[in-house]
Each structure stands twice: as structure tokens, then as C-alpha cells.
Amino acid sequence: MESVEVETIRGAEGKWVLVVDGRVVASSDSIKEVFRAAAKYPPERSVVTRILHGGASFY
Numbered sequence: 001m002e003s004v005e006v007e008t009i010r011g012a013e014g015k016w017v018l019v020v021d022g023r024v025v026a027s028s029d030s031i032k033e034v035f036r037a038a039a040k041y042p043p044e045r046s047v048v049t050r051i052l053h054g055g056a057s058f059y
Contacts, residue, residue, distance in 0.1 A: 009024065009049065009051065011024060011027055011051040012027070012051060013051050013052070014029070014050070014051060015027050015028065015029060015050070015051050016028055016029070016030070016031045016033075016034040016048065016049070016050050016051075017034065017048070017049060017050070017051060018034050018037050018038050018041075018046060018047075018048055019046070019047040019048075019049065020041045020045055020046050020047075021045055025037070025041075026038070031048070034048055035048065
């Protein structure tokens with residue numbers, strides 16, 4: 001699976017996005033729509049993620 005730098009992903013906060021080869025190629029409020037779009041791309045080059053608030057942290 002490809003890794004993606006969080007700082008490089010831009011979009012509306014709360015949207016689901018599909019990143020392929022480092023570029024956002026699909027965006028939606030619906031994760032189902034984003035996964036449908038992801039089916040068109042090789043999984044090893046794709047990442048599905050959500051745009052979070054800039055101050056969000058993971059533990």
C-alpha cells in the first residue's frame with residue numbers, strides 16, 4: 001500500500017477522498033462512492049482517507 005503525507009492532501013474538511021499516485025482523484029461525503037471510484041485503480045497505488053481538521057491527532 002502506498003503511504004501518503006497528510007500535509008499534501010487538500011480538500012473540504014470531513015470529505016472522503018481517493019488518492020492515486022499522490023493526487024486526489026475523487027471526493028465525496030459518501031465513502032461508498034469513493035470506494036466505487038477506487039475499484040477502477042490498482043489497490044497498491046490507491047489510498048482512501050478522510051480530510052480531517054488540521055489540528056486532529058491520532059493515538
